[in-house]
Amino acid sequence: MPKGLTPRLNDLKNEIEGYAREFGLDCFETVFEILSYDELNMVASYGGFPTRYPHWRWGMEYEQLSKSYEYGLSKIYELVINNDPCYAYLLEANAEIDQKLVMAHVYGHCDFFKNNFSFRHTNRRMIDEMANHATRVRRSIDKIGIEKVEDFIDRCLSLENLIDQHAPHIRRNPDPKLAEEQSKANDRVGGFKVDREYMRGFVNPQAFLDSQRKKVEDEKAKAKKFPERPQRDVLLFLLDHAPLEEWEFDILSIVREEAYYFAPQGQTKIMNEGWASYWHSTIMTTRALRDSEIIDYADHHSGVMGSAPGRLNPYKIGIELFRDIEDRWNKGRYGKDWDECDDLRARRNWDKKLGNGRQKIFEVRKHYNDITFIDEFLTPEFAIEQKMFTYGFNEKHNAWEIMDKEFRKVKAKLLQSLTNFGQPVIEIVDANDDNKGELRLAHKHEGTDLKGDYARETLRNLQSLWRRPVTLVTKSENKGIALRFDGTTHTEKKVEL
């Protein structure tokens, strides 16, 4: 059972929290709970939430976590939930120094959750919401039976990544009433009002009338198309338009809601971990560490920062980038003068002693996500210093190889891997394909083909929700193809793109 903090740990918490506030971190209230290792593994398997609906994949996660813990391969130090109040879990068996480190790290995350723009639309009562979801799913299970419900959840999860990750910030579909009024105002088929009949031909020349008529007709044709414009939130579209039963609707909406809740964490992985690491390092090394703890601290800190050779560790890249930004803004290494300076010596010794670094990184943590963060602050110098490279699969040698170290390519590849979580962009383009109520999706091909067998399995799942045949248009080896599943068989057809 989760336990509250011991008096000693509570003192430590107050101490660390004091440092965090002193540095200007702005957190939700943070509740720490102490768990034994198997409980921590459990909560981690549930994605951080102690109450989650029943599903085998938590068990799978748990199997992995507990196995790798038992074999000593890995250990979870810390777990934080984006919620108000923020919940964080500590591992009971950890030494005091570890608990301090974790607490400092947690306050970093907490501040990030509260202040980064990506999280603005997340539900801050998610702990309660998850518990509600669990109740709803359990109710369905009681009514419908576990096999059917679990099966349906599996199919929903298969489509889980088909959301529009920017949707919470944008209103995609304009208010229908407003749209109607606007289109009426634009309705000029009849031409402008004419007082004197002999002027008609001049005020409303035939060519103008024709072009207006055509415009309106186009507009109408578009409205006939359904959906009007490509729809990226496939889950929402299915909720609105697929012939789902009530319990299916309920479960799909749960899956969708949770996907949206977790999306910002995926969008800010590098920043979030970088920020938390920056703060645990700053708090520990300037305030909280005792002399006797320095070796253990260094050991564990380097364990977190270390990356398997050839891997990109978000903790490492994140913290180094924040430090780099702080340093550059402290020394005034930005702006027009800096960009235009070609003198290497001047650049190396550039220090305007502005001291804006701290202020700048606080701004950055508020207004950026991983993509804009990397796009704006990853410099060639940084990439060289961090020994970054791109890798790829060499068919000739049948092995993964380092492909390139050139800055532009490294950056492009990194940004590509972050865009849409490194997942393909797939949209619904037509829900009445071939005028037969078939669903047509299009993959925006960016140079990488889809994994074919997975795509077919996913289509099968999609079809089972939509009930009518579904088609996905994509490219394979530079040729357009349409994958189709009609409920019994998969077919593949060449198409012109």
Added chain:
Amino acid sequence: MALRIDQDHSRFKQIVRGKIKANLRKYVQQGEMIGKKGKETISIPVPFIDIPHFKYGSKEQGGVGQGKGEVGDQLSPGEGKPGDGHGKAGEGEGEHALEVDISLDELAQILGEELQLPNIQHKGTEKIVTQKIKYTGIHTIGPESLRHFRRTYKQAMKRQISMGTYDPNNPVIVPVREDKRYRTYKLENLPETNAVIIYMMDVSGSMGDEQKEIVRIESFWLDTWLRHQYKGLESRYIIHDAVAREVDRETFFHTRESGGTMISSAYKLCRDIIKADYPASSWNIYPIHFSDGDNWSADDTRLCVEMLKTDILPTVNQFAYGQVESPYGSGQFIKDLREHVGDQANVALSEIADKDAIYGSIKDFLGKGR
């Protein structure tokens, strides 16, 4: 203590077992499971436990890494593959790995269940249980004779550095009682049953790579099962064309010779090995022979049958012959064996047409419970 997750966990395990069972045929056929990792564990990909998504094919995608190395350097296996995996689990959700680790023992059990294999009745020997000491851990107390010098030294050094009493110019480390670390051990019971597999394979020109692959996969499964049944299984390997010789495992699976085939040469060697090293009274013996069924002459076949009847069959638990189909072989040998020794209880004969047939063949070999 029961945790909430136990329900999900056991459900997952059921599915995995179900998955493994359902896909077992496929694994056996594709040989995906070969490749022991570490000592006992092997990784089994369970493809559909990963819920399918629309995603990129990983080989085409590549990514960004960090670390030493020049353009063109290979990343060692396991490095830089897409996916996430480090000590700290963040607050988000990670990517689901595709592999489930199960030990060879578990694998053998699943195999046994799936093929409905009977447990083997151990032959003759009474079970002598020996105890073995295994050093398994480190403790803070213990007898001085089991003190772990390096750990103790490290601990003392750590303490002295943090206390500030360590002087690099005079690096004397003095351990105190709290620094000392001792080995701890466990007693393990080892049942003393002796078993040996003698693999024989025809490596004459007519056995191609595909045939060898079949032998390799089949051997792996036989090995796994017998290892599950006997602790401390020995293996011997014989290859033959016109003459036979004993080789190590590596050579056994990779040699390719050419020339004629005299199966009797292998049986002769097998007989000699048994005579020299494995007295039938205390050993469970499993000779297994793979060939494409093409023998040099009818005389040689007669010699083989003779040797089986008089020397080999009386001493062994089971003699197994697997005939791999090959475009060149006549496939006559199995017919001869069937005719002459097919009615003996401890003979298992099996024809393996292609990889798909391995599954059935394993059952032929192990289904008798001998």
